[in-house]
Amino acid sequence: MFLYFVLGFAVLACLGEVYLLVSYVRCQGKYPPFINSFGKVREDILQKAEEILQREKEAVKVVDLGCGSGSLLIPLAKKFPHHQFYGYEWDWLPFFLISRRVKNLPNVFVYRKNFMKEDLRDYKLLLCNVGNGIEQELGQKLKQEISAEAVVLSEFFPLSFLREKKVYLSKLYGLNVKIFLYMKN
Numbered sequence: 359m360f361l362y363f364v365l366g367f368a369v370l371a372c373l374g375e376v377y378l379l380v381s382y383v384r385c386q387g388k389y390p391p392f393i394n395s396f397g398k399v400r401e402d403i404l405q406k407a408e409e410i411l412q413r414e415k416e417a418v419k420v421v422d423l424g425c426g427s428g429s430l431l432i433p434l435a436k437k438f439p440h441h442q443f444y445g446y447e448w449d450w451l452p453f454f455l456i457s458r459r460v461k462n463l464p465n466v467f468v469y470r471k472n473f474m475k476e477d478l479r480d481y482k483l484l485l486c487n488v489g490n491g492i493e494q495e496l497g498q499k500l501k502q503e504i505s506a507e508a509v510v511l512s513e514f515f516p517l518s519f520l521r522e523k524k525v526y527l528s529k530l531y532g533l534n535v536k537i538f539l540y541m542k543n
């Protein structure tokens with residue numbers, strides 16, 4: 359029994375590795391892979407997002423740039439049914455998962471698209487967790503497009519061009535990590 363468990367685990371781990379490798383090759387190493395937010399840093403970024411959204415009496419639009427399978431978008435959408443939540447995800451597997459998970463959430467809209475090609479001006483809160491060197495490009499795009507009231511929360515990675523308002527310290531399995539809060543000016 360134990361041997362089957364170990365073998366099953368090894369096969370799954372290999373499939374996971376192959377999946378990440380294929381994704382990496384498909385995007386030519388340009389986009390970060392599908393790894394959901396998890397652990398304390400996920401709790402912390404959700405808490406910061408909730409603090410921002412609680413202050414909004416009118417309905418606002420929130421976007422997760424690279425929404426994965428929805429580990430941030432879905433709890434927020436459930437907690438704030440009067441706000442609208444948008445997710446962009448280029449990769450088929452997380453997109454397949456999130457599409458199924460949000461079927462009964464009328465305030466969530468997900469698109470299998472490259473968020474770098476989308477217009478981001480309407481969002482009040484923007485979430486992201488993107489490394490791989492697109493921080494510069496994304497920072498520049500956000501600087502050009504977002505409104506003066508919009509808030510950007512970036513998990514782990516600092517973004518260029520925007521004004522850094524706060525840096526929160528968090529933890530991920532004992533490692534020190536950061537959440538950056540930006541505005542346009």
Ligand SMILES: C[S@@+](CC[C@H](N)C(=O)[O-])C[C@H]1O[C@@H](n2cnc3c(N)ncnc32)[C@H](O)[C@@H]1O
Binds near residue numbers: 390423448
């Ligand atoms: C680190 S994961 C974060 C997932 C999710 N935000 C969460 O917290 O659970 C980054 C995700 O962004 C997606 N991604 C990266 N660059 C993208 C792009 N330009 N357009 C759409 N999705 C992108 C990746 O496929 C990956 O699933």
